[in-house]
Amino acid sequence: MRVRRHLKLRTQWWLIAIVTSLLVMLMTMDRTMERFDNGIYDHLLQLVPSPSSDAILLVEIDDDSVRRIGRWPWNRATHAALIDRLNAAGAKAIGYDVLFTEPTDAGNDDALARSMASGAPVYLPVLPGLSSGSGAAAILPIDLFRNAAAGIGGATIAPDPDGVVRAAPRSDQGPGRSQLLMRVMAQSLAGGRKVSLQGRLIPFGGGAGRWPEIPAAAVLAGEVPAEFVKGKIVLVGVTASGLGSRYATPAGGVLSGLEIQAYLLQGLRAGTMMMQASLSSCLVAGLLPLWILMLGLGPFRRMPALACLALCSALVLGLSICALMLLRIWLPPSAALTGLALAYPIWGWRQLAATERFMRAQLERLQEQPMLVPQSDVVHTERGVEYTIALLNAAITRHREMRHFVADRLDQLPDATIVSDLNGAILLANVAARKLFAAEVGGLQEGSSAASIMSRCRLAGSGEAVRFPPAIEEPIACEVQLDQGRFFLVGMAGQTSAEGGCVGWVIRFVDVSEARAAQKQRDDVVQLLTHDMRSPQASILAVLETAPSDRISPRESGIIRHYAERTLQLADGFVQLARAENLEYALEEVDLGDMLMDAIDDLWPQSKAKYIDIVTRGDERLLVMVERSLLTRALVNVIGNAIKYSMQGTTITCALSSEPRGDGSMWAVCAIEDQGPGIEPTLKQAIFERFHRGPVGLGPRTNGAGLGLSFVHTVMIRHHGQIECYSELGRGTGFMLKLPLQKGNSTSRDFA
Amino acid sequence: MQGQKRAAVRIAILEDDVALAGLVEMTLAEAGHSCEVFGEGQVLVRALHRSTYDLLILDWNVPGLSGLEVISWVRDNLEIAPPSLMLTSRSAEEDIVAGLTAGADDYVIKPVAPVVLKARINALARRAYPAALSGFEHYGSYCFDTRAETVELSGEPIALTAKEFALALLLFRNMHRALARAYIFEAVWGRNPNLPTRTLDVHISNVRTKLHLRPDNGVKLVPIYSYGYRLEALAS
Incomplete structure (x- = not known):
C-alpha cells in the first residue's frame, strides 16, 4: 500500500x-x-563595438577652467564668449548643458541670447521638476534664452537602483514632461528623419576618455585650433569636481554626465540604442x-x-x-x-x-524469500534511506552467505565437482576437484578452463576424447578414464538460471575405479563359474558318454551324471543371477507372447515327460522393453517350477493380458497357473521373504527353486515390473508377472 | 530330412580336454566324418597352413591361441574359410553373441548331446541345397511347394504371405544353422531394406504361429539373442 x-x-x-x-x-x-x-x-556590453567618436567634441568646464576663468557660476558674458568662440571655429551644433533658469544682469543675458541665436544651433537643458507628484512641471530656461535656443530638453541622468547608468531616463514621456535634450538635438540634426527612442539602453562602448575633451578655458583663450571644432557637435558641460556629477556605467568605468550624454547622443544618431525585450x-x-x-x-x-x-x-x-x-x-x-x-x-x-523506492521494494521481496542459511531480520522501524541501506546490506550479506553456502556444500560433496560457465571457464570448484586436478592445472584458479580438464579424459572403452562443452544442453553421463589411470563417472548437467536459460555447466567426477575393480572381480568370479567350473562337469559327462558300459555300471553312471548336471545347473543359475544383478541391460522391444512361446518350447521335454499340457491364452500383442534372454529365462524358471510341482497329466495355463496401471500407462501381464498342490501360506510368505533377500548365493541353502525365483524377482524388479504369487492349497499356484507395456503398442497381429 | 548319402567331411577339432575331444571325435566318426584333434591353437594354425579342412570345431579357452583368435586368423588368411563351430563352456549370452559376431557360424555350449552336435555339424557341412526337381521339399511333417509357394503341415495346406513363405523356407533349408538377422533380412527382403527391426520379429512370430513351429510338430524355433534365429529339428 x-x-x-x-x-x-x-x-x-x-x-x-x-x-x-x-x-x-x-x-x-x-x-x-x-x-x-x-x-x-x-x-x-563590453562585447558591443564602440561607436565612432569623431563627430562629437566635449568642452568641459573642468577644474582647470574654473581655476583660470573664475569661480562658478560664471558670468553669462563668459558663456556668450565661449559660444562665440565655438561658432567662430565652425561648430555644427552646441549642446550647452548649463542651466539658465533665472535671469541675471540684463546686458550679459542679452549678449548670451545673441550668441545663442547667431551661428550654430544651441540646445539648452531644463531643470527636471521635483519628484513629488505629476503636477510638478519642469523648470524651463528663461524665455529670452528659450527663444534664442534651437531646442530645450531634459538632460538628467537616471541611474538604475544599483547606481549604474544603463538607460536613458523616461522623463520625456507622459504629459507635462519635457523631451530628452539629446533626442531633441539628434532629431533636429537628423534633418527631419524621425529619431526613435524605442531602445533606451545606451550603447556604452569605450568607457571614460572615449570622446575628445577640451577644457572650456582653452576654448576661451583661443588655444584650440578651429579645425578641431569645425563641423562637430559640441557638448558643453560642467565636470569640475564638486560641480559636475560622475556616474558608474556598465562599460566599466566612471563617466562624467557629459560623457554619458555624448554616448546617448551618438546612440540616438547612429540608431544603435538597445531595447529591453x-x-x-x-x-x-x-x-x-x-x-x-x-x-x-x-x-x-x-x-x-x-x-x-x-x-x-x-x-x-x-x-x-x-x-x-x-x-x-x-x-x-x-x-x-x-x-x-x-x-x-x-x-x-x-x-x-523512484530508483530507491524500486530498489527497496525489490530488496524487501528478496528479504521475504525463504533463506537457506539463517539470517538476521532487518528491523522495519528505520525509515528512509537507512532502511534501504539496511536492506541492501542484508542482501549483500545474503549473497555472500549464499555463495559461502554453495561453496561449502560443494566442498562437502565427496565427488570432485566443478561449476563452469558456458564457455568452460571455471567459476567454482570444490576441495575434491582442487585435489584431483591440482597437479596439472596448478590449483584450480578461477579462469582456468573445464575444457583443459576434459581434454585429459578419455571415454572408457572407446578411448575417444570427451567433447566440451557438450553439444546438447541435456544431462550427460559417461564413464571416462583420467590420464590412463583412475575411472570416473562424469556427469555434465546444464546449469539453468532462474529464468530457465542455460548459463553454464555443473560437472561431477564420481570415482568409480573401485566399483570398476569390484565389477572386474565379479566378472572374474562369473568367468570362473561359467567356464572353469562348468568345463570339468562337461568333461565328466563326456567321460560317462564314452566309457564302455562294461567298465561302469549304468546305475552309477546315472548317479554321477545326475550330480554333474546338478552342479552345472547350480553354476548356470548363479551365473544367470549374477548377470541379472550386474549386467547393463541391452533393452529391446519384444513381444511378451514370443518370449512365452520360447520358454514353453524350451521346457517341452520336461512337460512332455510329465504329460503336462501347457495352454496359452490371449493373443494380444504385448510389446515390452526387456533384455530378452533374461526375461525368457525368468519365464522358463516360473513355468519350470510349475512343471516341477505339478502332477502328471495336469494343465498349466499361461494367460497374457494388459491392464491399466492407474497412472495412464498399462501393464503387460503374464499369469502362469498350475494345478499343483499349492503352497502352504507360511511357505508362501517364505518365498516372498527370499525374494527380498540379497544375493542368494549368501542365503541359506535350499533346492534350486530359491535360486530360480530370486532370479525371476531380480529380473522383474530390474525391468520395473512386479511379481505376485497366489496359491490355494490343493487347487494350484499362480504367478503373475507384470511389465510396463510399451506406448503405441499395436494390438494387431496382422502386421506387415 | 534329405535322405541322400553325404560325402565324408574332414573336420579339425581344437580341444584341450581329452575326454571331451574323445566324445566329439567318437560322435562325428559315427556320422562318417574324419576328425583330427589339436590341443593348442598354434598347432591348428600350422596345420591349416599345409592342409585343408572342411569344418572347424573350436573350443574358446585353449592354451596358446584361443578359438576366437583362430577364427580371426582363418578369416584373415585363408582364401576359402571353412565354416566354424564354437564348442565351449562359456554359456553367457554375451559370449555367444561375441563368438557369432567374430565369425563363428554356430555356437554350442558344453555339455552337448551327441545328437545335437551331429545335427549342427551336418547343417554346417551342407554347403549347397540340391534343388528338388519336383519343386517339393519335405522337412518332417512339413512339405513346401516352391513353385506354387504353398506349404502343408501333415497334409493340411497353410496360407502364408509371400514373405512369410520365403522366411519359412529359409529357416527350414537352414535347419540347425544359426541365421544372423542381417542375413535373413537380405535373403527375404533384399539388400538395404529400409524396414524397422521389429519387422523381422513380427514375421518370425507370424510364421511360428501359422506353421505351429512347436516341439509338438518336431521343430523348435530358437532365438539367438541380439544375433538371429535358428530352427532346430527335435530328435524323435
Whole structure:
C-alpha cells in the first residue's frame, strides 16, 4: 500500500515541468533576477563595438577652467564668449548643458541670447521638476534664452537602483514632461528623419576618455585650433569636481554626465540604442529551454542528462548574446537559467527517489524469500534511506552467505565437482576437484578452463576424447578414464538460471575405479563359474558318454551324471543371477507372447515327460522393453517350477493380458497357473521373504527353486515390473508377472 | 530330412580336454566324418597352413591361441574359410553373441548331446541345397511347394504371405544353422531394406504361429539373442 501513495514518475515529470515553468514566468514578470541580469548585461556590453567618436567634441568646464576663468557660476558674458568662440571655429551644433533658469544682469543675458541665436544651433537643458507628484512641471530656461535656443530638453541622468547608468531616463514621456535634450538635438540634426527612442539602453562602448575633451578655458583663450571644432557637435558641460556629477556605467568605468550624454547622443544618431525585450519574448525565451531540458530528460532522452543541461544553458546564453549583438534587444537570461538549474536537480532527485523506492521494494521481496542459511531480520522501524541501506546490506550479506553456502556444500560433496560457465571457464570448484586436478592445472584458479580438464579424459572403452562443452544442453553421463589411470563417472548437467536459460555447466567426477575393480572381480568370479567350473562337469559327462558300459555300471553312471548336471545347473543359475544383478541391460522391444512361446518350447521335454499340457491364452500383442534372454529365462524358471510341482497329466495355463496401471500407462501381464498342490501360506510368505533377500548365493541353502525365483524377482524388479504369487492349497499356484507395456503398442497381429 | 548319402567331411577339432575331444571325435566318426584333434591353437594354425579342412570345431579357452583368435586368423588368411563351430563352456549370452559376431557360424555350449552336435555339424557341412526337381521339399511333417509357394503341415495346406513363405523356407533349408538377422533380412527382403527391426520379429512370430513351429510338430524355433534365429529339428 505504501507504494500506492507515491506518484508515478510520469506524473512527477509533469509536476516538475509545470511548477518550474510557473516559477520562471513569475521571475520573468517580477524581475526577481534583475541584479544577476544586470551583471550579465554589463559584461556582455563590453562585447558591443564602440561607436565612432569623431563627430562629437566635449568642452568641459573642468577644474582647470574654473581655476583660470573664475569661480562658478560664471558670468553669462563668459558663456556668450565661449559660444562665440565655438561658432567662430565652425561648430555644427552646441549642446550647452548649463542651466539658465533665472535671469541675471540684463546686458550679459542679452549678449548670451545673441550668441545663442547667431551661428550654430544651441540646445539648452531644463531643470527636471521635483519628484513629488505629476503636477510638478519642469523648470524651463528663461524665455529670452528659450527663444534664442534651437531646442530645450531634459538632460538628467537616471541611474538604475544599483547606481549604474544603463538607460536613458523616461522623463520625456507622459504629459507635462519635457523631451530628452539629446533626442531633441539628434532629431533636429537628423534633418527631419524621425529619431526613435524605442531602445533606451545606451550603447556604452569605450568607457571614460572615449570622446575628445577640451577644457572650456582653452576654448576661451583661443588655444584650440578651429579645425578641431569645425563641423562637430559640441557638448558643453560642467565636470569640475564638486560641480559636475560622475556616474558608474556598465562599460566599466566612471563617466562624467557629459560623457554619458555624448554616448546617448551618438546612440540616438547612429540608431544603435538597445531595447529591453518585451515581456512575451522574455517568457518565450525563458520557457523554451526549460521545456527542451525537461523533454530531453524525460520522454526524449537522447543524451546524458548533464550534456542536456549544458546544451540548454548554452542555448539560453547564446540566445541572449545573439539578440543583443544582432537585434540590439536585451533578453535577460537569469530566469531561464534559474529554471534550468531548478528543474535538473529536482528531476534527478525524483528519479533517484523512484530508483530507491524500486530498489527497496525489490530488496524487501528478496528479504521475504525463504533463506537457506539463517539470517538476521532487518528491523522495519528505520525509515528512509537507512532502511534501504539496511536492506541492501542484508542482501549483500545474503549473497555472500549464499555463495559461502554453495561453496561449502560443494566442498562437502565427496565427488570432485566443478561449476563452469558456458564457455568452460571455471567459476567454482570444490576441495575434491582442487585435489584431483591440482597437479596439472596448478590449483584450480578461477579462469582456468573445464575444457583443459576434459581434454585429459578419455571415454572408457572407446578411448575417444570427451567433447566440451557438450553439444546438447541435456544431462550427460559417461564413464571416462583420467590420464590412463583412475575411472570416473562424469556427469555434465546444464546449469539453468532462474529464468530457465542455460548459463553454464555443473560437472561431477564420481570415482568409480573401485566399483570398476569390484565389477572386474565379479566378472572374474562369473568367468570362473561359467567356464572353469562348468568345463570339468562337461568333461565328466563326456567321460560317462564314452566309457564302455562294461567298465561302469549304468546305475552309477546315472548317479554321477545326475550330480554333474546338478552342479552345472547350480553354476548356470548363479551365473544367470549374477548377470541379472550386474549386467547393463541391452533393452529391446519384444513381444511378451514370443518370449512365452520360447520358454514353453524350451521346457517341452520336461512337460512332455510329465504329460503336462501347457495352454496359452490371449493373443494380444504385448510389446515390452526387456533384455530378452533374461526375461525368457525368468519365464522358463516360473513355468519350470510349475512343471516341477505339478502332477502328471495336469494343465498349466499361461494367460497374457494388459491392464491399466492407474497412472495412464498399462501393464503387460503374464499369469502362469498350475494345478499343483499349492503352497502352504507360511511357505508362501517364505518365498516372498527370499525374494527380498540379497544375493542368494549368501542365503541359506535350499533346492534350486530359491535360486530360480530370486532370479525371476531380480529380473522383474530390474525391468520395473512386479511379481505376485497366489496359491490355494490343493487347487494350484499362480504367478503373475507384470511389465510396463510399451506406448503405441499395436494390438494387431496382422502386421506387415 | 534329405535322405541322400553325404560325402565324408574332414573336420579339425581344437580341444584341450581329452575326454571331451574323445566324445566329439567318437560322435562325428559315427556320422562318417574324419576328425583330427589339436590341443593348442598354434598347432591348428600350422596345420591349416599345409592342409585343408572342411569344418572347424573350436573350443574358446585353449592354451596358446584361443578359438576366437583362430577364427580371426582363418578369416584373415585363408582364401576359402571353412565354416566354424564354437564348442565351449562359456554359456553367457554375451559370449555367444561375441563368438557369432567374430565369425563363428554356430555356437554350442558344453555339455552337448551327441545328437545335437551331429545335427549342427551336418547343417554346417551342407554347403549347397540340391534343388528338388519336383519343386517339393519335405522337412518332417512339413512339405513346401516352391513353385506354387504353398506349404502343408501333415497334409493340411497353410496360407502364408509371400514373405512369410520365403522366411519359412529359409529357416527350414537352414535347419540347425544359426541365421544372423542381417542375413535373413537380405535373403527375404533384399539388400538395404529400409524396414524397422521389429519387422523381422513380427514375421518370425507370424510364421511360428501359422506353421505351429512347436516341439509338438518336431521343430523348435530358437532365438539367438541380439544375433538371429535358428530352427532346430527335435530328435524323435
